[in-house]
Amino acid sequence: MQTAFKNIRRSPYQAISAIFVVSITMFIVAMFALVSVASQEILLTFETKPQIIAYLKDGHTPDQVNELLTQLSTTQGVKKAIYISKQDALELYKESVGNDPMLLGTVEITAQTPKSFNSISSVLERSEIVSTTPQGKKEIDFPQDVVAELTKWTNAIRVAGLIMVAALTLVSILTIVIIISMKISGRKLEITTLKLLGARNFYIIKPYIQESFLYGVSGALIGWLTAYIALLYSTPFLSPRIGTIITFPVPFIIMLILLGGMLTFSAALALVSGFFASTRFVKRSK
Amino acid sequence: MIDFSHVTKTFPTGEVVLDDVSFTVNPGEFVCITGKSGVGKTTLGRLLIRDLSPTKGTVKIDGEDLALMKTRDIPRLRRKIGFVFQDYKIILDKTVAENITYALEIAGYDSKKIPARIDQLLHLVDIPGKGDLFPSQLSGGELQRASIARAIAADPPILFADEPTGNLDKETSLEIFNLLKKINEAGTTVIMATHDVTIINFHHARHIHLEKGKIAFDRENVKSQNVEEEVKEQPSPKDDEVKIIHKKRKIKKIKK
Numbered sequence: 001m002q003t004a005f006k007n008i009r010r011s012p013y014q015a016i017s018a019i020f021v022v023s024i025t026m027f028i029v030a031m032f033a034l035v036s037v038a039s040q041e042i043l044l045t046f047e048t049k050p051q052i053i054a055y056l057k058d059g060h061t062p063d064q065v066n067e068l069l070t071q072l073s074t075t076q077g078v079k080k081a082i083y084i085s086k087q088d089a090l091e092l093y094k095e096s097v098g099n100d101p102m103l104l105g106t107v108e109i110t111a112q113t114p115k116s117f118n119s120i121s122s123v124l125e126r127s128e129i130v131s132t133t134p135q136g137k138k139e140i141d142f143p144q145d146v147v148a149e150l151t152k153w154t155n156a157i158r159v160a161g162l163i164m165v166a167a168l169t170l171v172s173i174l175t176i177v178i179i180i181s182m183k184i185s186g187r188k189l190e191i192t193t194l195k196l197l198g199a200r201n202f203y204i205i206k207p208y209i210q211e212s213f214l215y216g217v218s219g220a221l222i223g224w225l226t227a228y229i230a231l232l233y234s235t236p237f238l239s240p241r242i243g244t245i246i247t248f249p250v251p252f253i254i255m256l257i258l259l260g261g262m263l264t265f266s267a268a269l270a271l272v273s274g275f276f277a278s279t280r281f282v283k284r285s286k
Numbered sequence: 287m288i289d290f291s292h293v294t295k296t297f298p299t300g301e302v303v304l305d306d307v308s309f310t311v312n313p314g315e316f317v318c319i320t321g322k323s324g325v326g327k328t329t330l331g332r333l334l335i336r337d338l339s340p341t342k343g344t345v346k347i348d349g350e351d352l353a354l355m356k357t358r359d360i361p362r363l364r365r366k367i368g369f370v371f372q373d374y375k376i377i378l379d380k381t382v383a384e385n386i387t388y389a390l391e392i393a394g395y396d397s398k399k400i401p402a403r404i405d406q407l408l409h410l411v412d413i414p415g416k417g418d419l420f421p422s423q424l425s426g427g428e429l430q431r432a433s434i435a436r437a438i439a440a441d442p443p444i445l446f447a448d449e450p451t452g453n454l455d456k457e458t459s460l461e462i463f464n465l466l467k468k469i470n471e472a473g474t475t476v477i478m479a480t481h482d483v484t485i486i487n488f489h490h491a492r493h494i495h496l497e498k499g500k501i502a503f504d505r506e507n508v509k510s511q512n513v514e515e516e517v518k519e520q521p522s523p524k525d526d527e528v529k530i531i532h533k534k535r536k537i538k539k540i541k542k
Contacts, residue, residue: 073408193375196335197436198364 004210007183014179015215021175022219023226025168026262032161032225035259038246045245046150052120055139056100058086058103060129065107067129072109075123077246079114081109088282104131104139118144172219176212176273184208191282205278209271216270218222220262228255288334288444288475293343302508303329305499306343311477312377313443316470318486319479321496325478328372331446334477335367336360365393367475368437368474370447374429376421382408382432384440386439390495393440408436411465427458438469439502445469447478451485 008015019030065083072081084092086105109120124130124140131139184191194204231250239248288311295304302327311317319327332338336352345352347363355363376385383404390400408414411431413424421429430450437445447466451459463478463485470476472507480486485491495502 189375190377193377194388194392195361196337196364196369196371196375197389198361198366199388199391200361203392 001209001210004214007207007211008214011183015183015211018176018179018212018215019218019222022063022172022215022266023222025172026220026223026266027226028168028223029165029262029265030224030258031230032165033261034227034231034250036158036161038242039157042242042245043150043154052109052111052114052117052124052140052142054109054127055131056107056129057131058104060105064129065105068107068124068129071123071127072107072120075113075116075120077119079110079112081107083107145181152156164241172269173273176215177277179215180208180212180274180277181281183211184278199278201282202284205275208278209274212269212270212274212277214270216268217263218264219270220259220266223266224255224259227258231255287303287346287348288344289346289348290330290333291344293333293340293345294331295326295333295338296341297414302499304333304340306498307496307501307505308343308405308449309501311475311492313475314470315475315492316467317475317477317492317494319477319494319496320481320486321502322482323376323481326499327496328448329480331369331448331477331479334444334446335364335369339385342483361392365440366444368440368442368445370430370433370437370445370450372449372452374421374433374435376429381420382413382424384437385421385432385469386417388435389436395440407439410468411435412436412461420482426453427455427461430458430462434462434465434469444472444475445477447476449480450478451480451482456484456538463489 069081069083072078084106089104089106094112106126109124111117111120121140121142125138133139235248238246287480290310291308293307294302296302297319303324307326307330319330329338333340333352334347334392338357343392347366352363371391376382377388380388383401386404386407387400390403391397396401404417405414409419411434413428413435415432416424416428416432421432424432430453434447434450437447450462454462457475459482466478467489478486490506492504492506494504
């Protein structure tokens with residue numbers, strides 16, 4: 001490791017450029033991971049709170065309501081179904097709006113996944129107590145389109161993020177390979193001498209692999225720190241918008257897990273690059 | 287035992303450097319290989335560490351044919367042979383101690399014992415306290431001694447010294463020669479390749495002389511009693527060079 005530090009001290013600009021590129025990659029990785037987790041959380045919120053609201057006709061009896069609730073509870077994909085009477089609805093509405101509108105009793109159904117919406121909807125379509133619009137349609141609300149749209153966006157973010165991370169990872173690998181190759185070719189005489197003294201290839205390449213490992217680790221730490229600072233800085237902006245879905249500030253343990261993942265990824269990336277660059281050169285030299 | 291059997295080495299240019307060379311070196315022997323520059327002395331050394339392979343014939347060390355050796359076993363072979371290079375091959379941006387450390391680390395020396403071993407080696411080659419100096423801070427003789435210290439650092443059973451006195455004045459050459467003799471007396475097989483026959487002609491040593499890639503003679507020399515005086519009395523090339531430089535400077539001054 002001492003030799004690796006010496007190599008870095010000898011050519012600091014090369015080391016800075018390698019660390020800089022790895023840091024940018026790791027920052028993007030961190031941001032992508034955070035956005036990915038956040039969008040997953042948002043999607044999960046919509047998916048686990050998929051509510052279908054069926055408006056009931058006036059004059060329905062408690063028996064009819066119980067019959068519908070029983071029917072729904074045996075339907076696949078129904079997580080929960082509750083009856084909100086006209087009076088309950090009025091109370092809830094008054095709490096939020098303070099008005100006295102015309103309201104209908106409702107049955108609010110929480111589905112397990114948005115995929116269950118169709119089967120639940122067909123049960124409600126057949127029910128007599130579910131209110132009908134003047135056009136003859138049953139008054140049933142469900143946010144299927146919202147979830148579908150959100151899923152589409154989440155997937156798009158994931159694909160774009162993965163492409164960006166892959167491209168930056170490739171750039172980082174190439175940068176480390178070029179820098180290590182430059183350093184190692186500058187020490188050709190030393191390597192030849194070491195080989196003549198009986199050094200094994202691993203002994204020769206070890207300091208270079210350690211050096212690229214240091215690039216990886218430093219890059220991961222800088223990238224993580226920058227991402228964390230950016231996240232803390234944007235917390236006042238994000239908290240009122242998605243604060244009900246995601247906890248702000250993001251718990252430190254989550255950030256530590258992220259750091260662990262980034263260090264592993266970055267170290268692996270750097271080790272592979274360093275190994276590739278140095279082995280290639282050492283094998284070619286006598 | 288080192289065994290060169292009918293070794294021929296032809297370079298890709300078609301130049302035959304060694305032509306049907308055969309000789310054996312027994313453990314503990316001190317062998318001087320002499321001949322003009324380009325006669326194949328260095329090639330013999332390179333064949334010995336499998337830096338080159340013979341075009342014809344075999345090179346064996348302790349019965350092991352080096353040509354049949356797998357690439358992954360070459361480092362093991364090289365660790366058995368200390369090599370003093372003609373151009374020293376001392377790493378310039380490392381101190382003397384760091385250069386020796388390399389050899390010790392390669393040999394798998396215990397890192398805790400390395401500083402003590404370096405001190406011991408520097409005393410042995412007579413440059414004590416110079417471990418922290420860089421090669422550029424050493425004289426030619428000191429550099430050669432550092433190179434020998436590195437070569438014998440891990441106690442190899444064989445030492446090949448390629449022109450160890452090539453760039454040195456007579457007095458220092460004699461000191462280096464005596465140092466190699468001392469190493470040989472400690473049990474190391476020493477092969478010294480040199481074009482300088484002045485020193486070895488007066489010493490008891492096996493003398494193999496090469497001419498045009500062939501062995502011209504292989505004999506035992508008998509030590510002369512007055513060798514050291516005889517050698518010291520001869521003007522060293524370095525002294526001559528210094529005189530020439532001074533003369534040139536004087537001429538320049540006069541011209542100005």
